[in-house]
Amino acid sequence: MYSNWIVKELKEELRKRGASLRGKKVDLVERLELYDQNFNFGRAERVDGHDPKMDLPLGDTYRDINSNTVLPPIDKTALRHYLNYTLKKSSMANELYESRHLLTARSSVVGDYTYVKGHCRKTMRNLQYEVNIKLHKDGNPVESHCECPAGSAVNAVCKHVAVLLLGIENMVHEKFILLHEVCTQKLQQFHIPNKFYTGTPVHAEKMSKKKKGNDSWLTK
Ligand SMILES: [Zn+2]
Incomplete structure (x- = not known):
């Protein structure tokens, strides 16, 4: 009877019975026949052979x-x-x-x-x-x-x-939850100055010459 089944169907049937899915088609057919003759070896029929999973929302x-x-x-x-x-x-x-x-x-x-x-x-x-x-x-x-x-x-x-x-x-x-803070969670802020400059721009010639010596070569 099982020899007319395709491999996919055979495997599905074996899975339902909690049986091994290994081997060639002939092995699968033989295994199913054995399971039939031996009342599934006393195993409970399983709808799904996989690990049951939770149904989760999207x-x-x-x-x-x-x-x-x-x-x-x-x-x-x-x-x-x-x-x-x-x-x-x-x-x-x-x-x-x-x-x-x-x-x-x-x-x-x-x-x-x-x-x-x-x-x-x-x-x-x-x-x-x-x-x-x-x-x-x-x-x-x-x-x-x-x-x-x-x-x-x-x-x-x-x-x-x-x-x-x-x-x-x-x-x-x-009303709080302790979570691990990952380094990408906070925006990096190194380009943001602590204090913003609020003065007006100053002409170069009016700039105070506090640092003498270092820039003397600029003025000759
Ligand atoms: Zn765990």
Whole structure:
């Protein structure tokens, strides 16, 4: 039966069953037949063999979080419940947040949910991970995902998720968020004088000759 299928269809069917996609077409056909004969080896049927991802709003709907942003009223209790960290781990996350490991924090509201997207600096390296958190309007985190190896699936509780949650909580209760300031964030100002010259231009011959000696060769 499977021999009439094209490779793409075979792979799709194998993926649904959580089976390996390796090998030539004959291998794929044989594997599917084996899976049929053995009732999928007791494996649960998976709709998608990939790592489940969060459904996120479009990138251009996000706005930078500032003190005027309306955020769900997340508190430290909700945060602790969601992360379920040990005391040591939560103080470590706090330390990361306070040493400004959070680079950006933006939010987008869709119905009852607020999506927060942040970038968190990787410890000791100049790399960053994208973190996404979905919050219900009552203040409870519903889903979270991070790009780091520990942040897969839709309920990741890695330290980067913790740092972003701490930032949101901080903004909700203290109206500020600690972000890492990058050197390009501030406009360079070295060409702007501290004081502007307000006098009128002076003719060269009327200029005071305070520096004698140095310019004597100009006048002969
Ligand atoms: Zn992470």
